[in-house]
Amino acid sequence: MPHTMNEVAKLAKVSPATVSRVLSKSPYISAKTVERVMAAVEKLNYHRNVHARRLAIGKSDLFGLVISEITNPFFSEIIRGFQAAAWDRGFDVLLLNTEYDERRTDAVVQKLIENSVRGVAIMTSSLLDSVISTLTEKGIGVVTFNPVPVDRLVSTITIDYKRGLTQAIEHVASLGHRRAAVIAGPQTNRTASIIKQALVDGLRQRGLDPDPVTHSDYHVDAGATAVQAILSAKDAPTVIFCGSDLIAMGAILALEEAGIDVPNDVSIVGIDDIPFSFLVRPALTTIRVPRDELGETSFAALDKLLKLKRQRGAEYVVDTELVIRKSTAPERKFALRQKAVRPGA
Amino acid sequence: MPHTMNEVAKLAKVSPATVSRVLSKSPYISAKTVERVMAAVEKLNYHRNVHARRLAIGKSDLFGLVISEITNPFFSEIIRGFQAAAWDRGFDVLLLNTEYDERRTDAVVQKLIENSVRGVAIMTSSLLDSVISTLTEKGIGVVTFNPVPVDRLVSTITIDYKRGLTQAIEHVASLGHRRAAVIAGPQTNRTASIIKQALVDGLRQRGLDPDPVTHSDYHVDAGATAVQAILSAKDAPTVIFCGSDLIAMGAILALEEAGIDVPNDVSIVGIDDIPFSFLVRPALTTIRVPRDELGETSFAALDKLLKLKRQRGAEYVVDTELVIRKSTAPERKFALRQKAVRPGA
């Protein structure tokens, strides 16, 4: 149904080869020809068929972006940054989300290869390291959060939580807190483990007692559940570090529910600084990770990786920083008097 | 670099045609052959090249999804629903977001055509109606929010705000409110106008006075600005209807800033029921639009549209409903005493 290059060629009275050259702006074509061809293109409202194009070219103008959850605001800005960077350079992005579904991850890898993407940014830890080599073997560049060794065609981009974490610990320490609970992300998640460890070490080092240390999914209700567990033990901590803002929001919700005042009874600190963290009440004190930058850097990393002759990857680092809002306050002076927590609530 | 069907064929000692048949599960192939071919595929870790495939097939297994803003939570669930529906049926989705950028909208249409998508769901009003015919002319199915006439290859899916709006108006009326401000979405936005009109009419009909009626972008800070404008007039309304939850959140923020209590001084009602609307304080009373369903229905609509012989579109409707939370309360009994609003604040 759509027109083909041949028709354009016929209409412009040139060969298809010429049309192709005009359209790809190759040199050595006379102004007249360009004009004739363009007129024909306009007239027929012709658009090149990318499939044929990609087949002929041998590679696609596609980059993959793998995330785990489209509805998590953490990813949206990554997507935006990545997409913007890609579009700027004339590339398209194939967005793949696993939704934490095992079966999907296979499909995702398959799609990446089938589409002969040039490179892929894996922004989730829910993909095994083994897929990385599967991809690089096919000549596909990879940039990932995972702490894998930098290699041919693989770059890493690590979020340096150290700084933000240190600032946060310092912040709560200076508020007089002595004991801090931590609700890390899922146990299976690499990033979550790293953060947890850094947190525990950092707290100890600063003379705070990390207790209890638990895990939770990256969801609001999971955060709420985790807090309920913490509260059911007697002697609640005075501050809770949460592995993500979503968890923190769940925590605040559960605390509110239990009649516990945030931040006066218990302080909360989150991680990510998603756009909504300043909208909840109390506004969240959290560790900002620059997600737009993350997306852009990821793409830039891929771009560079593929341009290099030896294609040896590099290690990129983005920094984090504490942003103090209203969910942290000085350690409470009195024992916590909370509403009875009904087991079924 | 990657292997081709020919190599697989050679290894399995069959013709490429047979390999193709095995891979596309066409009937009439012996179990033995299937086995041999699959073994070869495994061994070479072979993946079909979609570009060649799409070229040969003549159509792609792609559906387009056009949105305006990836970071707006309103869209994330639409994306998820659409993508899930598409994947289930073995299709891929090409996600295009305009970011409200004029130049991008052209590129978007171009990409849709180039990729020979089978159908596209246009989930933004920022694309002109004219592009619809551009698309259908190429045989691409379209489903859109825009109130265009149903036609060959075009279905509409309209969000019926009526019900939710009526419930909301009834709700605030029963709380004793007499005058309601409305902050609608952008003036250029079709959906926004429709909602605004419905709101104004509905309020009048119920004996409420819609005043003032203003516009705002779909962003938190735009909502805040709009509220400041409303406040600067004397005699503030007792309830504000906002064109989206994001606007409502901005409104709450600005009100809080001005020392005005929500909901006791001023009630707020939003639209959308985005996932965060129950996290802000006070939790938002809002009109839920079922976004997951919207995504799924959009895809289903496209699928059906393309299967039909006559390809005549249909009109789908999804319903809305009020969800009452904490941002609405009875009309205030006393004059509003607000902190001075500094012009520059």
Add this chain to the structure above:
DNA sequence: GCCATTACAGAAAACGCTTGCATGGAAACC
């Protein structure tokens, strides 16, 4: 005025896959 460039355009061979047509053999019918 001739040869070497250079600027431009066409012919045709890929690119990797699908599929209609053809074919050969096995099974089934009478």
Add this chain to the structure above:
DNA sequence: GGTTTCCATGCAAGCGTTTTCTGTAATGGC
């Protein structure tokens, strides 16, 4: 046993581009 039917596979012609190679006309240096 011969004819018909059905299953399984191969051949080869596309699908719509790009690109190499070749050819021709114009340009310029001598």
